[in-house]
Amino acid sequence: MKRVYLYKKFERFWHWSQAALIIFLALTGFEVHGSFNIFGFEKAVLFHRIASYMLLTLIVLAIFWHFTTGEWKQYIPTLNKLKEQIQYYTKGIFLNEKHPTKKTELSKLNPLQRLTYLGFKLFLVPLMVITGIIYLFYKTIDKNDIVIASSFELxxxxxxxxxxxxLLIAFLIVHVYMTTTGHTPTTNIQAMVTGYEDLETDEEESDKKETV
Ligand code: HEM
Structure with missing residues (x-):
């Protein structure tokens, strides 16, 4: 086993602050929706708006980080070992079988994670951002007296x-469960806190060669 630095400082900051903001947005959002009463409607609206601006800022920074560091390549989808990965999560894991794929610095995500996170980034986040922004500026009148986003039904x-x-809450629940399926139930969570994870060296080297 070799201790490898997998998650950089910004990546960990982005991951945990995104998680906290999404949970807070879900809490305040469902209060606006009328599901429960914690802060009171007016405060829930205000808090939801503030948190949404924070999330939008974080998303812009994360996009910049992904492209300037080349980390976006981690999310390129692949069918290689996808079937084995699905079989592992649905069957092998309960029979104590070995993980079908190995984590390396250059390939941190297994084929199923690549697909899921890509869907999260390209479908779920844009859905929330676009509908959220239209909601924010619905029938707002700008300085040219133009009504913004009035052609959609609220x-x-x-x-x-x-x-x-x-969908985001469902993602969060499955995601938290999946994080417990590493070498030990807390290995993956610890790695996202410290940045470091113990990886098997031999396979790591051969995997690196494969991805280069
Ligand atoms: C950039 C992201 C987001 C923006 C711009 C945004 C914006 C908004 C706005 C403007 C509203 C209407 C209340 C108000 O006037 O403040 C709203 C409602 C709501 N938001 Fe968000 N939001 C975002 C992210 C989220 C996230 C991540 C969640 C949950 C995980 C969420 C859940 C909800 C829910 C459940 C409602 C109530 C919808 C209804 O029944 O009318 N929002 N959001």
Missing amino acids: KTIAVMHTIGAF
Whole structure:
């Protein structure tokens, strides 16, 4: 086993602050929706708006980071070992079988994670951001007296935003479960806190050669 620095400082900051903001947005968003009462409606609206601006800023920074560091390549989808990975999560894991893929610095994500996270980045986040922004500026009049986003029904936007919120919560639940399927239940979580993870060296070297 070799201790490898997998997750850089910004990556960990982005990961945990995104998680915290999404949980807070879900809490305040569902209060706006009328599901429960914690802060009171007006405060929930205000907090939801503030948190959404923070998330939008974080998303812009994360996009910049992914492209300037080349980390976006980690999310290029592949069918290689995808079937084995699905079989592992649905069967092998319960029979104590070995992980079908190895984690390396250049290939941190298994084929199923690549697909899921790509869907998260290209579908789920844009859905929340686009519907959220239309919701924010719905029938706002700008300085040229132009009404912004009036051609959509507000109800349609709210329903799409709420469906996205349910999908995000489902993602979060599955994601948290999946993080416990490393060498030990806390290995992956510890790695996202410290940045370091113990990886098997031999296979790591051969995997590196494969991905180069
Ligand atoms: C950049 C991201 C987001 C923006 C710009 C945004 C914006 C908004 C706005 C403007 C509203 C209407 C309340 C208000 O006027 O403040 C709203 C409602 C809501 N938001 Fe968000 N939001 C974002 C992310 C999220 C996330 C991540 C979740 C949940 C995980 C969420 C869940 C909800 C829910 C459930 C509602 C209530 C919908 C309804 O029934 O009308 N939002 N959002």
